[in-house]
Amino acid sequence: MALVPFDQLQGKIWMDGDIVDWSDAHIHVLSHGLHYGSVVFEGERIYNGKIFQSRAHSQRLVGSAQMLGMDMPYSVDELEQIKRETADIQGLDDAYVRVVAWRGSDQMGISAQATKTHMACAIWAWPSYFPLEARLKGIKLQTSRWKRPSPDTIPCHAKAAGLYMICTLSKHEAEAQGFDDALMHDYRGYVAEATGANVFFQDGKTLHTPTPDCFLNGITRQTVMQLAKDHGLEVIERHIKPEEIADFHGCFITGSAAEVTPVALIDEHEFVVSDEIRALLTAYDALVRA
C-alpha cells in the first residue's frame, strides 16, 4: 500500500481558533518551535467516536507546556471543546488525535519571551488495531545505545518534541537491524521504556514495570495497571536492571498508539504471550470501546 504523505490527507484541521482545510495548515519556517524544540503535543485515540481518556491527555498537554515554560492559551475545558469540535467535523469512528502547541515566529533566537503559543488539532482515520493474531505474535525490541536523560537534564515528564530525537534515533537503529522498536535504558542504566510506549514484565502472577521517574507515566500504563489489579495480578513499580530481563517470561508495551502490545523478543531473550497478557490486551480493547 502506497503511503499517503500526512500533508495530503483530506479533511479539516483546527488551527489557532480557525477550522482550515487540511492542505492549508501551515506554519512559518522561522517558528521558534521548529528551530529550538519548543513544542508539546498529545497523541490520543478515538474509539467508536469517543476520545479515550480525553481529559487526562488535555491535562498532560497543559502540564507539558508549563514544564517548558510555554504559555498555554487554552484551559483544559477549552482543549476538550476544541478536540470535540474537530472530532465532530472529521466524523471518524476510529481515529488518532494529535494536538500540538508550539512557539511561533515572533522572536528568533534562544530567548523566546516574546513568542506566542500556537496550537493545532488534527484528527485522522486510524483503524484501532492490527488483526488480533498478528498482534499476539509479539513484537521484537532491541536495546538502544541511547539513554533516557536524567530529570536535571531536560523536563523529562513533558510530552515534548525535543525528547523524541533520541527515540527516532533508537527506533531507526532497531529497524535497521530487523527489530520493530527499541528498548531504552535510563541515565542510571535501569530499563526505562520503548520509544513511544511504557514497558511491563511478567513473572508468574506479578507484573514488574519501571518507576516512571525520568520518562512519561503513560495514561495507558496507568489504565493497564488498574486492569491488571482487577485481573488479580500484583503490579510492582520499581527500578529494573537489564540483567533481570532474562528472568521474566512475559513482556508487553503500553501506549495510546501501541495499546497493549505483547513483546516476543528483547535482543536475544524470548518471551511467551501468556494467558494473562492476552487477557489484559482483550480487557483493554473492551475498556476503550465501553
Ligand SMILES: Cc1ncc(COP(=O)(O)O)c(C=O)c1O
Ligand atoms: C515516550 C513515550 N512513553 C510512553 C508513552 C505512553 O504514554 P500514553 O500511554 O499516555 O500514550 C508514550 C506515548 O505517548 C511515549 O511517547
